[in-house]
Amino acid sequence: MAAIQLDGVTKRFGSVTALQDVDLTVESGEIFGFLGPNGAGKSTTIDILLDFVRPTTGSATVLGHDAQAESVAVRSKTGVLPDGYHVYDRLTGRQHVAFAVNSKNGNERPIDLLERVGIADAADRRAGDYSKGMTQRLVLAMALAGAPELLILDEPSTGLDPNGAREMRDIIREEADRGATIFFSSHILEQVESVCDRVGILNDGQVVAVNTIGGLRTALKTDSRLEVTLASPDDGAIDAARAVSGVSSVVRDGAVVSIAVTREAKVDAIRAIDEAGYSIVDFTTEESSLEELFAAFTGDGEAASQPEAHIAASEVAE
């Protein structure tokens, strides 16, 4: 049985179309990354799964229950870390988690859940005094209450430092090992890459790709990047590389020629440059990052030409 199934979901807010005919299936037991730039409609999709908003047309089914008609049943088996939430400033961390455990008819001790997310020492402080990262951990602890079959996490690493983000990924893996399905959204790509079985990419309200990371690379064909350092800068090498079948783009920066190429055609590209008479000092090859794939799918040209400009890095800097 699919854990999540969206059929032809469209959501309009007034004249703005947030989601356009979205079909999506998340299988039971998988870790599914839901990717897209800010404003793509990821949170709206999650809001529909939880009946926070109602689709204009189409239907959503979660764990076999209609997301709208049987929302309480859905939420009783689902742990949620929502987006744009606010905690109860006057209640302590322990009170928050106790409320979640009571609401879910769980049997955990609140302190154990707080221990698991690393804020047990702040259990009796008011949540209003928590930092953003601690608040995010607190709400994760609430989501874990009652050992849910499905975890829906909207931008889970928001506000977390790199260490916190790693702990978040560890918890996601532990929950998956327990048998839970994980559905999480992110615009921070490297985190999705390291934990997800499959990803879906949403752009401008439409699902543009659903695949494994490897499958996405294959779908794009340019799954490798080859950097060739020449003895002397020369545009002729660009033309030589471009002529090779399997090469999708070539750019030169000084003596370094950067080539997007299929895995099979890498050797052909090096040979073509060499045979055209340009002497090669050095070359490196790497799998294309998810950033590049993501940029290719979402038409973000700037990021595509500057793969080093990690969206994730700028996020951490904030």
Added chain:
Amino acid sequence: MSWAAVARKDFDDAVQSRTIWALSGFFILLAIGLTYAYAEVPLLAGGEGTIGGLVFFLAGIVGTFVSVTALVLCYRSIAGEAELGSMKLLLSLPHSRSDVLLGKVIGRTGVLALPLSIGLGIGLAMGILMIGRGSVQPAIVFLLWTFVFALAYVSIIVGLSALTGSTTRAAALSIGFFLLFEFLWDVVPFVVLFVVSGFSIPTSQPDWYPLLGQLSPSDAYVSGLTALLPDVARGTGQPIPGSGVDAFYADPAVGIVILFAWLCIPLAIGYTAFSRSDL
């Protein structure tokens, strides 16, 4: 029973409001002070005081305290959570929207019941000791009916709060309600009568006129109290709403019906809006 978890959480949260405790402290002192004055100053009691007389004496300040405090305590209860985003946290858990409303009403009525219990509890106990005669029964009926009144007022304001996702609009609705039904209600029935008389000074009072005067929650509360304690009301010279009018609704018991209507109708309307709204 999902509402019980919401009610408990909401009680724990709202009971920490400093504004509520400032209002409550004032009320508790006032209730004690008025009781003392009633028992000590024969002029206030209109002769020798009785427990029943004290009950009606205190009912007036209860009306004001409950309406003001329910407003402050509840106007943000739904709209504020929706605006701030804590509603997402609340509805991520398996609560239906009706459970959320019910839990809010019960939890916040619990908060309001605390100062009422303390203030009236001490006041009535003092009254019983100082006056020392008459039945205790009116005091018990008064306390219980006051809790029903608090429940009704909380559900009115929670219902209004559920109509909108904006704290500002929720405040405007609640304050508007308070001004109309608590502040201006003494003149509203007359204005209505003036209008239906063709914008002229009316020469006679139609049968429905006293009924209109009982429509505000506080008036319905006092009128209901009169119906629940008829002998005490007569004995202490309370005005009996509807006396002298020959109609089936000219009975103070109508106040009980009106208060139960206030308990249900605004909340039902609020629920309809809240259940349809996007967060």
